[in-house]
Amino acid sequence: MAPFDFGQKVDTAQFDKLIEGNYEVNASDYLQKGWEMFKGNIGEFIGFTLVVFAASLVISKLGAFGSLLFSALAAPLYAGFSIAAFRILSGKSLQFSDFFKGFNYFLPLFLAGLASGIIVSVGLALLLLPGIYLAVGYMLTTLLVIDHRMEFWQAMETSRKIVTKNWFAFFIFALLLFLVNVLGIIALGVGLLVTIPITSCAAAIAYKEIVGLHSTEW
Known part of the structure:
Protein backbone atom coordinates (compact mmCIF):
# COMPACT_ATOMS: atom_id res chain seq x y z
CA MET A 1 0.00 0.00 0.00
CA ALA A 2 1.36 3.42 -0.96
CA PRO A 3 1.64 5.94 1.90
CA PHE A 4 -0.85 8.40 0.38
CA ASP A 5 -3.49 5.90 -0.74
CA PHE A 6 -6.78 6.51 1.03
CA GLY A 7 -7.27 2.79 1.60
CA GLN A 8 -10.05 0.62 0.24
CA LYS A 9 -13.65 -0.17 0.94
CA VAL A 10 -13.91 -3.67 2.38
CA ASP A 11 -16.86 -6.05 2.28
CA THR A 12 -18.02 -5.92 5.90
CA ALA A 13 -19.94 -9.20 5.62
CA GLN A 14 -16.87 -10.93 7.03
CA PHE A 15 -17.39 -9.01 10.29
CA ASP A 16 -21.17 -9.51 10.54
CA LYS A 17 -20.96 -12.84 12.37
CA LEU A 18 -18.62 -11.31 14.93
CA ILE A 19 -20.80 -8.23 15.38
CA GLU A 20 -24.04 -10.20 15.60
CA GLY A 21 -22.64 -13.04 17.69
CA ASN A 22 -20.53 -13.00 20.82
CA TYR A 23 -16.88 -13.21 21.77
CA GLU A 24 -14.77 -13.05 24.91
CA VAL A 25 -12.19 -10.43 25.85
CA ASN A 26 -9.45 -12.02 27.97
CA ALA A 27 -7.54 -8.91 29.05
CA SER A 28 -5.08 -10.56 31.44
CA ASP A 29 -4.31 -13.28 28.89
CA TYR A 30 -3.53 -10.69 26.21
CA LEU A 31 -1.21 -8.84 28.55
CA GLN A 32 0.59 -12.02 29.54
CA LYS A 33 1.10 -12.93 25.89
CA GLY A 34 2.18 -9.36 25.18
CA TRP A 35 4.82 -9.68 27.88
CA GLU A 36 6.07 -12.95 26.39
CA MET A 37 6.22 -11.40 22.92
CA PHE A 38 8.16 -8.43 24.29
CA LYS A 39 10.63 -10.68 26.12
CA GLY A 40 11.28 -12.66 22.95
CA ASN A 41 12.14 -9.51 20.97
CA ILE A 42 13.27 -7.17 23.72
CA GLY A 43 16.10 -5.49 21.82
CA GLU A 44 13.97 -4.61 18.80
CA PHE A 45 11.05 -3.31 20.86
CA ILE A 46 13.14 -1.18 23.22
CA GLY A 47 15.22 0.10 20.32
CA PHE A 48 12.16 1.28 18.40
CA THR A 49 10.60 2.81 21.52
CA LEU A 50 13.80 4.82 21.97
CA VAL A 51 13.48 6.00 18.37
CA VAL A 52 9.89 7.14 19.04
CA PHE A 53 10.99 8.94 22.22
CA ALA A 54 13.90 10.62 20.42
CA ALA A 55 11.66 11.74 17.57
CA SER A 56 9.09 13.20 19.96
CA LEU A 57 11.85 15.00 21.89
CA VAL A 58 13.36 16.55 18.76
CA ILE A 59 9.98 17.53 17.35
CA SER A 60 8.92 19.09 20.68
CA LYS A 61 11.68 21.66 20.21
CA LEU A 62 9.90 23.00 17.13
CA GLY A 63 7.06 24.64 19.04
CA ALA A 64 3.60 24.77 17.50
CA PHE A 65 4.87 23.39 14.20
CA GLY A 66 6.42 20.49 16.12
CA SER A 67 3.06 19.67 17.70
CA LEU A 68 1.42 19.53 14.29
CA LEU A 69 4.27 17.44 12.90
CA PHE A 70 4.16 14.93 15.74
CA SER A 71 0.37 14.61 15.47
CA ALA A 72 0.92 13.61 11.82
CA LEU A 73 3.71 11.15 12.58
CA ALA A 74 2.36 9.62 15.81
CA ALA A 75 -0.16 7.21 14.27
CA PRO A 76 2.20 5.61 11.69
CA LEU A 77 5.00 5.50 14.27
CA TYR A 78 2.94 3.71 16.90
CA ALA A 79 1.45 1.46 14.21
CA GLY A 80 4.96 0.04 13.92
CA PHE A 81 4.43 -1.85 17.18
CA SER A 82 1.28 -3.47 15.77
CA ILE A 83 2.99 -4.44 12.52
CA ALA A 84 5.86 -6.02 14.45
CA ALA A 85 3.37 -7.94 16.60
CA PHE A 86 1.43 -9.12 13.54
CA ARG A 87 4.62 -10.41 11.94
CA ILE A 88 5.56 -12.33 15.08
CA LEU A 89 2.03 -13.74 15.44
CA SER A 90 2.11 -14.99 11.84
CA GLY A 91 5.51 -16.65 12.31
CA LYS A 92 7.42 -14.20 10.13
CA SER A 93 10.90 -12.94 10.90
CA LEU A 94 11.14 -9.48 12.47
CA GLN A 95 13.56 -6.92 11.11
CA PHE A 96 14.06 -3.53 12.73
CA SER A 97 12.96 -1.87 9.48
CA ASP A 98 9.53 -3.52 9.89
CA PHE A 99 8.71 -1.08 12.68
CA PHE A 100 8.67 1.75 10.15
CA LYS A 101 6.17 0.11 7.81
CA GLY A 102 3.37 2.04 9.51
CA PHE A 103 4.30 4.82 7.08
CA ASN A 104 3.02 2.60 4.25
CA TYR A 105 -0.44 3.39 5.66
CA PHE A 106 0.30 7.03 6.42
CA LEU A 143 -5.32 -2.60 13.40
CA LEU A 144 -8.10 -2.77 10.78
CA VAL A 145 -6.31 -0.23 8.58
CA ILE A 146 -3.09 -2.25 8.74
CA ASP A 147 -4.67 -5.67 8.33
CA HIS A 148 -7.33 -4.87 5.70
CA ARG A 149 -5.88 -1.74 4.04
CA MET A 150 -9.24 -0.27 5.05
CA GLU A 151 -10.06 3.41 4.51
CA PHE A 152 -10.17 5.41 7.72
CA TRP A 153 -13.89 6.01 8.24
CA GLN A 154 -14.90 2.44 7.52
CA ALA A 155 -12.16 1.25 9.88
CA MET A 156 -13.46 3.54 12.63
CA GLU A 157 -17.06 2.42 12.18
CA THR A 158 -16.15 -1.27 11.89
CA SER A 159 -14.09 -1.03 15.06
CA ARG A 160 -16.93 0.72 16.89
CA LYS A 161 -19.47 -1.91 15.87
CA ILE A 162 -17.22 -4.82 16.85
CA VAL A 163 -16.27 -3.29 20.20
CA THR A 164 -19.83 -2.21 21.03
CA LYS A 165 -20.91 -5.86 21.11
CA ASN A 166 -18.73 -6.36 24.20
CA TRP A 167 -17.98 -2.74 25.09
CA PHE A 168 -17.59 -3.06 28.86
CA ALA A 169 -15.03 -5.88 28.53
CA PHE A 170 -13.07 -3.72 26.08
CA PHE A 171 -13.34 -0.80 28.51
CA ILE A 172 -11.75 -2.93 31.24
CA PHE A 173 -9.03 -3.98 28.79
CA ALA A 174 -8.36 -0.37 27.76
CA LEU A 175 -8.28 0.70 31.41
CA LEU A 176 -5.80 -2.07 32.20
CA LEU A 177 -3.54 -0.99 29.32
CA PHE A 178 -3.73 2.60 30.57
CA LEU A 179 -2.82 1.62 34.13
CA VAL A 180 0.14 -0.46 32.94
CA ASN A 181 1.50 2.60 31.13
CA VAL A 182 0.86 4.77 34.19
CA LEU A 183 3.12 2.37 36.08
CA GLY A 184 5.70 2.96 33.35
CA ILE A 185 5.47 6.71 33.93
CA ILE A 186 5.78 6.29 37.70
CA ALA A 187 8.99 4.31 37.15
CA LEU A 188 10.70 7.60 36.21
CA GLY A 189 9.32 7.30 32.70
CA VAL A 190 11.93 4.64 31.91
CA GLY A 191 9.30 1.98 32.48
CA LEU A 192 7.54 3.17 29.32
CA LEU A 193 10.32 1.50 27.35
CA VAL A 194 8.76 -1.74 28.56
CA THR A 195 5.09 -0.90 29.01
CA ILE A 196 4.46 0.76 25.63
CA PRO A 197 5.63 -2.29 23.65
CA ILE A 198 3.84 -4.71 25.99
CA THR A 199 0.50 -2.89 25.80
CA SER A 200 0.83 -2.44 22.02
CA CYS A 201 1.52 -6.15 21.59
CA ALA A 202 -1.39 -7.01 23.89
CA ALA A 203 -3.75 -4.94 21.73
CA ALA A 204 -2.50 -6.66 18.56
CA ILE A 205 -2.93 -10.07 20.19
CA ALA A 206 -6.48 -9.15 21.24
CA TYR A 207 -7.26 -8.19 17.63
CA LYS A 208 -5.82 -11.43 16.30
CA GLU A 209 -7.75 -13.60 18.75
CA ILE A 210 -11.05 -11.73 18.40
CA VAL A 211 -11.12 -10.62 14.75
CA GLY A 212 -8.42 -12.84 13.23
CA LEU A 213 -5.60 -11.86 10.90
CA HIS A 214 -6.62 -11.27 7.31
CA SER A 215 -3.43 -10.22 5.54
CA THR A 216 -0.18 -12.11 5.32
CA GLU A 217 1.97 -9.10 4.41
CA TRP A 218 2.56 -6.05 6.56
Whole structure:
Protein backbone atom coordinates (compact mmCIF):
# COMPACT_ATOMS: atom_id res chain seq x y z
CA MET A 1 0.00 0.00 0.00
CA ALA A 2 1.36 3.42 -0.96
CA PRO A 3 1.64 5.94 1.90
CA PHE A 4 -0.85 8.40 0.38
CA ASP A 5 -3.49 5.90 -0.74
CA PHE A 6 -6.78 6.51 1.03
CA GLY A 7 -7.27 2.79 1.60
CA GLN A 8 -10.05 0.62 0.24
CA LYS A 9 -13.65 -0.17 0.94
CA VAL A 10 -13.91 -3.67 2.38
CA ASP A 11 -16.86 -6.05 2.28
CA THR A 12 -18.02 -5.92 5.90
CA ALA A 13 -19.94 -9.20 5.62
CA GLN A 14 -16.87 -10.93 7.03
CA PHE A 15 -17.39 -9.01 10.29
CA ASP A 16 -21.17 -9.51 10.54
CA LYS A 17 -20.96 -12.84 12.37
CA LEU A 18 -18.62 -11.31 14.93
CA ILE A 19 -20.80 -8.23 15.38
CA GLU A 20 -24.04 -10.20 15.60
CA GLY A 21 -22.64 -13.04 17.69
CA ASN A 22 -20.53 -13.00 20.82
CA TYR A 23 -16.88 -13.21 21.77
CA GLU A 24 -14.77 -13.05 24.91
CA VAL A 25 -12.19 -10.43 25.85
CA ASN A 26 -9.45 -12.02 27.97
CA ALA A 27 -7.54 -8.91 29.05
CA SER A 28 -5.08 -10.56 31.44
CA ASP A 29 -4.31 -13.28 28.89
CA TYR A 30 -3.53 -10.69 26.21
CA LEU A 31 -1.21 -8.84 28.55
CA GLN A 32 0.59 -12.02 29.54
CA LYS A 33 1.10 -12.93 25.89
CA GLY A 34 2.18 -9.36 25.18
CA TRP A 35 4.82 -9.68 27.88
CA GLU A 36 6.07 -12.95 26.39
CA MET A 37 6.22 -11.40 22.92
CA PHE A 38 8.16 -8.43 24.29
CA LYS A 39 10.63 -10.68 26.12
CA GLY A 40 11.28 -12.66 22.95
CA ASN A 41 12.14 -9.51 20.97
CA ILE A 42 13.27 -7.17 23.72
CA GLY A 43 16.10 -5.49 21.82
CA GLU A 44 13.97 -4.61 18.80
CA PHE A 45 11.05 -3.31 20.86
CA ILE A 46 13.14 -1.18 23.22
CA GLY A 47 15.22 0.10 20.32
CA PHE A 48 12.16 1.28 18.40
CA THR A 49 10.60 2.81 21.52
CA LEU A 50 13.80 4.82 21.97
CA VAL A 51 13.48 6.00 18.37
CA VAL A 52 9.89 7.14 19.04
CA PHE A 53 10.99 8.94 22.22
CA ALA A 54 13.90 10.62 20.42
CA ALA A 55 11.66 11.74 17.57
CA SER A 56 9.09 13.20 19.96
CA LEU A 57 11.85 15.00 21.89
CA VAL A 58 13.36 16.55 18.76
CA ILE A 59 9.98 17.53 17.35
CA SER A 60 8.92 19.09 20.68
CA LYS A 61 11.68 21.66 20.21
CA LEU A 62 9.90 23.00 17.13
CA GLY A 63 7.06 24.64 19.04
CA ALA A 64 3.60 24.77 17.50
CA PHE A 65 4.87 23.39 14.20
CA GLY A 66 6.42 20.49 16.12
CA SER A 67 3.06 19.67 17.70
CA LEU A 68 1.42 19.53 14.29
CA LEU A 69 4.27 17.44 12.90
CA PHE A 70 4.16 14.93 15.74
CA SER A 71 0.37 14.61 15.47
CA ALA A 72 0.92 13.61 11.82
CA LEU A 73 3.71 11.15 12.58
CA ALA A 74 2.36 9.62 15.81
CA ALA A 75 -0.16 7.21 14.27
CA PRO A 76 2.20 5.61 11.69
CA LEU A 77 5.00 5.50 14.27
CA TYR A 78 2.94 3.71 16.90
CA ALA A 79 1.45 1.46 14.21
CA GLY A 80 4.96 0.04 13.92
CA PHE A 81 4.43 -1.85 17.18
CA SER A 82 1.28 -3.47 15.77
CA ILE A 83 2.99 -4.44 12.52
CA ALA A 84 5.86 -6.02 14.45
CA ALA A 85 3.37 -7.94 16.60
CA PHE A 86 1.43 -9.12 13.54
CA ARG A 87 4.62 -10.41 11.94
CA ILE A 88 5.56 -12.33 15.08
CA LEU A 89 2.03 -13.74 15.44
CA SER A 90 2.11 -14.99 11.84
CA GLY A 91 5.51 -16.65 12.31
CA LYS A 92 7.42 -14.20 10.13
CA SER A 93 10.90 -12.94 10.90
CA LEU A 94 11.14 -9.48 12.47
CA GLN A 95 13.56 -6.92 11.11
CA PHE A 96 14.06 -3.53 12.73
CA SER A 97 12.96 -1.87 9.48
CA ASP A 98 9.53 -3.52 9.89
CA PHE A 99 8.71 -1.08 12.68
CA PHE A 100 8.67 1.75 10.15
CA LYS A 101 6.17 0.11 7.81
CA GLY A 102 3.37 2.04 9.51
CA PHE A 103 4.30 4.82 7.08
CA ASN A 104 3.02 2.60 4.25
CA TYR A 105 -0.44 3.39 5.66
CA PHE A 106 0.30 7.03 6.42
CA LEU A 107 -2.79 8.76 5.02
CA PRO A 108 -5.56 6.49 6.40
CA LEU A 109 -3.79 6.27 9.78
CA PHE A 110 -3.36 10.05 9.92
CA LEU A 111 -6.99 10.68 8.94
CA ALA A 112 -8.24 8.09 11.42
CA GLY A 113 -6.18 9.64 14.21
CA LEU A 114 -7.37 13.15 13.30
CA ALA A 115 -11.04 12.23 12.94
CA SER A 116 -11.25 10.02 16.03
CA GLY A 117 -9.34 12.61 18.08
CA ILE A 118 -11.78 15.37 17.14
CA ILE A 119 -14.89 13.23 17.63
CA VAL A 120 -13.75 11.83 20.99
CA SER A 121 -12.74 15.30 22.19
CA VAL A 122 -16.15 16.71 21.30
CA GLY A 123 -17.84 13.77 23.03
CA LEU A 124 -15.76 14.30 26.17
CA ALA A 125 -16.43 18.05 26.18
CA LEU A 126 -20.17 17.71 25.76
CA LEU A 127 -21.28 14.85 27.95
CA LEU A 128 -18.12 12.85 28.86
CA LEU A 129 -19.75 9.43 28.44
CA PRO A 130 -20.08 9.62 24.62
CA GLY A 131 -16.38 10.48 24.46
CA ILE A 132 -15.43 7.51 26.63
CA TYR A 133 -17.69 5.23 24.60
CA LEU A 134 -16.07 6.30 21.33
CA ALA A 135 -12.50 6.28 22.67
CA VAL A 136 -12.95 2.61 23.54
CA GLY A 137 -14.99 1.92 20.42
CA TYR A 138 -12.19 3.05 18.12
CA MET A 139 -9.56 0.78 19.72
CA LEU A 140 -9.32 -1.53 16.70
CA THR A 141 -9.16 1.19 14.04
CA THR A 142 -5.41 1.19 13.45
CA LEU A 143 -5.32 -2.60 13.40
CA LEU A 144 -8.10 -2.77 10.78
CA VAL A 145 -6.31 -0.23 8.58
CA ILE A 146 -3.09 -2.25 8.74
CA ASP A 147 -4.67 -5.67 8.33
CA HIS A 148 -7.33 -4.87 5.70
CA ARG A 149 -5.88 -1.74 4.04
CA MET A 150 -9.24 -0.27 5.05
CA GLU A 151 -10.06 3.41 4.51
CA PHE A 152 -10.17 5.41 7.72
CA TRP A 153 -13.89 6.01 8.24
CA GLN A 154 -14.90 2.44 7.52
CA ALA A 155 -12.16 1.25 9.88
CA MET A 156 -13.46 3.54 12.63
CA GLU A 157 -17.06 2.42 12.18
CA THR A 158 -16.15 -1.27 11.89
CA SER A 159 -14.09 -1.03 15.06
CA ARG A 160 -16.93 0.72 16.89
CA LYS A 161 -19.47 -1.91 15.87
CA ILE A 162 -17.22 -4.82 16.85
CA VAL A 163 -16.27 -3.29 20.20
CA THR A 164 -19.83 -2.21 21.03
CA LYS A 165 -20.91 -5.86 21.11
CA ASN A 166 -18.73 -6.36 24.20
CA TRP A 167 -17.98 -2.74 25.09
CA PHE A 168 -17.59 -3.06 28.86
CA ALA A 169 -15.03 -5.88 28.53
CA PHE A 170 -13.07 -3.72 26.08
CA PHE A 171 -13.34 -0.80 28.51
CA ILE A 172 -11.75 -2.93 31.24
CA PHE A 173 -9.03 -3.98 28.79
CA ALA A 174 -8.36 -0.37 27.76
CA LEU A 175 -8.28 0.70 31.41
CA LEU A 176 -5.80 -2.07 32.20
CA LEU A 177 -3.54 -0.99 29.32
CA PHE A 178 -3.73 2.60 30.57
CA LEU A 179 -2.82 1.62 34.13
CA VAL A 180 0.14 -0.46 32.94
CA ASN A 181 1.50 2.60 31.13
CA VAL A 182 0.86 4.77 34.19
CA LEU A 183 3.12 2.37 36.08
CA GLY A 184 5.70 2.96 33.35
CA ILE A 185 5.47 6.71 33.93
CA ILE A 186 5.78 6.29 37.70
CA ALA A 187 8.99 4.31 37.15
CA LEU A 188 10.70 7.60 36.21
CA GLY A 189 9.32 7.30 32.70
CA VAL A 190 11.93 4.64 31.91
CA GLY A 191 9.30 1.98 32.48
CA LEU A 192 7.54 3.17 29.32
CA LEU A 193 10.32 1.50 27.35
CA VAL A 194 8.76 -1.74 28.56
CA THR A 195 5.09 -0.90 29.01
CA ILE A 196 4.46 0.76 25.63
CA PRO A 197 5.63 -2.29 23.65
CA ILE A 198 3.84 -4.71 25.99
CA THR A 199 0.50 -2.89 25.80
CA SER A 200 0.83 -2.44 22.02
CA CYS A 201 1.52 -6.15 21.59
CA ALA A 202 -1.39 -7.01 23.89
CA ALA A 203 -3.75 -4.94 21.73
CA ALA A 204 -2.50 -6.66 18.56
CA ILE A 205 -2.93 -10.07 20.19
CA ALA A 206 -6.48 -9.15 21.24
CA TYR A 207 -7.26 -8.19 17.63
CA LYS A 208 -5.82 -11.43 16.30
CA GLU A 209 -7.75 -13.60 18.75
CA ILE A 210 -11.05 -11.73 18.40
CA VAL A 211 -11.12 -10.62 14.75
CA GLY A 212 -8.42 -12.84 13.23
CA LEU A 213 -5.60 -11.86 10.90
CA HIS A 214 -6.62 -11.27 7.31
CA SER A 215 -3.43 -10.22 5.54
CA THR A 216 -0.18 -12.11 5.32
CA GLU A 217 1.97 -9.10 4.41
CA TRP A 218 2.56 -6.05 6.56
